[in-house]
Amino acid sequence: MxxxxxxxxxxxxxxxxxxxxxxxxxxxxxxxxxxxxxxxxxxxxxxxxxxxxxxxxxxxxxxxxxxxxxxxxxxxxxxxxxxxxxxxxxxxxxxxxxxxxxxxxxxxxxxxxxxxxxxxxxxxxxxxxxxxxxxxxxxxxxxxxxxxxxxxxxxxxxxxxxxxxxxxxxxxxxxPPEIPGKMWPLPVEDLYMVGRATSLKLRKMGIGTIGSLANCDLELLKYKFKSWGKLLWDYANGIESSAVSSSSRDTVKGIGNSTTVHFDVEDRRTAHQVLLSLVETVGMRMRFSGLCCRVIAISIRRAEDLTFYSHQLKIQTPIDSTTAIYEYCKRLFDEAWGGEPIRHLGVRVSDLSPAVHIQLSMFEKEWEKQKVIDRAVDQIRMKFGPGSVIRSNFLWSGLAPMEGGLSDDASYPVMTSIL
Amino acid sequence: MKILMKPIKMIAWFNEDGTLHPVRFNMKQKDESHITIRIDRVIKKREEKLAGNPMLVYTCQSIINNIERIYEIKYELRTCKWYLFKM
Structure with a gap:
């Protein structure tokens, strides 16, 4: 060494x-x-x-x-x-x-x-x-x-x-000297960051092992995958230099929640309710981290073939209000949903910024009043538990008023793509 | 010794520094009757942290029904529960 x-x-x-x-x-x-x-x-x-x-x-x-x-x-x-x-x-x-x-x-x-x-x-x-x-x-x-x-x-x-x-x-x-002997013979799927989609594309190019990816022409990879190609090539050659940093968790890039519904969702209203239950937790998590978001995305998994699609939008003014995010989620859902039965729904917010100074927009709705309510609800939930205040439309709905999250204190993901 | 992991009622005392001394315990027997066992001697004490769950394990000796027996009792710190682990 x-x-x-x-x-x-x-x-x-x-x-x-x-x-x-x-x-x-x-x-x-x-x-x-x-x-x-x-x-x-x-x-x-x-x-x-x-x-x-x-x-x-x-x-x-x-x-x-x-x-x-x-x-x-x-x-x-x-x-x-x-x-x-x-x-x-x-x-x-x-x-x-x-x-x-x-x-x-x-x-x-x-x-x-x-x-x-x-x-x-x-x-x-x-x-x-x-x-x-x-x-x-x-x-x-x-x-x-x-x-x-x-x-x-x-x-x-x-x-x-x-x-x-x-x-x-x-x-x-x-x-590094052991790479050709130990890492290159492995199938390309074993390489970190090579998922289903990438592996399919690589296989089509005749790349089946990490070794053949490492020895592939970098320009070709860049042409096919853009900057991602460079990253893949570097990884296949064992090139990576990020520091072991204890604070990597501090920079949250996005906050998301998803849930598998215990029945197939077939109508718009129920789907909206499920989205709301997810937004409740996403919103709370975002406010506790002192953040606002500008990108809102929803994801839908079909019940029939378990295929998955998503839809997102970017807004001008950063928001952190549950109701505001929910309004956008409803819009996204109505735009994206094709009417098929749904098994799994997800909500994710990203492009986060600190909730300190916010440039307001004349052309978007103002959420100031909502913020006050959100704060009050958050405080009550902190003091008396998450179930102490719930939205009344969840009564007798058979749905949980707040969905998502592993447990109360699970702040670490099970999987991540950032080294 | 056989693993029993039976919940027991315990009387114990604590030192000023937090050291724990089990004194006697009471447990339900197979015929539903209760038996109280006085701990005559603590032979060994160890701490285990399996699965991130701290427990104090005491190897003790008592005379039970005129027979001298060695057994292990466990104290689960997170739940404050005592168990007769092995006898």
Whole structure:
């Protein structure tokens, strides 16, 4: 390793949600370890949130995939044991893991609920990175009871790719000289940021492995993908230089919520109500962060084929009022919706700015009065709980007056695309 | 020892520095009757933080029905609940 190179670890909990649940159960006297049997964390089927959120390694052998409906998983493996999600528990595990990792370096970045980056450059033990990683791995296993995969490299991207190489309970290195041997033979889909859409385009170009992407003509990629092509090419060559920053969570880029409705939404009014319940939480989250938004987007997932589409608009004056956002959401929905049954609805706001100085517009509606109401409602909800004040149109509607969000204190995303 | 994880009623005392000393506990038996067990000796105390959930685990010794037995009790800090973990 070069002396002026950084040393970054990526710590990834193996089947996180399932492991957390398994350890918690063992601690409470359960004799069967969920990790040793075909098992999965799955949402409730009654409310149609029935998808697999995490699975054990024995369940993986049956071909069960994260994200697939529970009934489909059961067809593959009838003896599958499913447990409900418990987001509060995940946050406890997350926080204890963070505390433990802080013993090794103060430069720590929370990447998601079960992933961390740790910059250990110059820290005690950094001259023997493999040993250090094994010490961390063993300590997590002994103290917290779950296993992790650790990737070691000189930047965040390679560390993350490294932790994927060997699972579970393992340590792998992926330093730049190891890229051709360890990373290039992998299918291109394994590269961070290559999703379904990109992979399809790359495959059409005859690029099937990370290696062929890395050795592809950069100009061609730029022509096909614009600036995104440069990023992909850099990633395939292990080029990435962002810092391990503890404050990356402070700069929120957007706030969104979505929900799977427990019945198919077939009329406009109900859809509007669901949107309102989502806007209630989005609006509150935005106001608590002291932000205003200028872009509002809604997304719709069809019930029939589960395909997905969205619609968004940009406004002149930044807003943070629940009612204002809701008005725009209704408009967006009416413009976009083709009348088909809906399974899933989402609301997202972005282009955020601090809610301190706002340039008012003569041509848009004024929301000052609404702001006062929002503030009052927020305060009541803070003091007496989220259900203390609800909009009356939710009475006897069978819908939750506020939707979305993992739990009260879940402030970390399960997945993110920003390194 | 067998894992039981049975909720129990506990009498314990705390030091000025917060150290916890279990004294005796009461639990329901299979025939629904209650039994009170005095903790004669705490052999070992350890802290566990599995799944980020802190618990104090005491290995204790008592005479139960004229037989000297060793067992483990657990105190869950977050819920303030006591359990007979293993006996």
């Amino acid at each position: 070069n002396s002026n190179e950084r040393l970054i670890l990526h710590i990834d909990v193996n089947s996180a949600f399932l492991s957390f649940e398994a350890v918690y159960r063992l601690q409470h006297g359960e004799t069967v370890d969920l990790r040793d049997i075909p098992s999965a964390v799955a949402g409730s089927q009654a409310t149609r949130h029935g998808i697999i959120l995490a699975k054990s390694i024995p369940a993986k052998k049956y071909g069960i995939k994260t994200g697939e409906p529970t009934w489909e998983a059961r067809q593959k493996c009838p003896q599958l044991v499913t447990v409900p999600p418990n987001y509060a528990l995940y946050m406890f595990c997350h926080n204890s893991l963070k505390e433990l990792l802080k013993n090794f370096s103060d430069r720590i970045q929370v990447f998601s609920v079960d992933e961390f980056f740790l910059d250990v450059t110059g820290m005690p033990g950094a001259d023997q990175p493999l040993e250090l990683a094994h010490i961390i791995r063993k300590r997590i296993k002994k103290k917290l009871g779950f296993t992790v995969s650790i990737g070691i490299s000189s930047n965040k991207l390679l560390a993350k790719m490294g932790s994927e190489l060997k699972k579970p309970d393992a340590v792998s290195t992926l330093f």
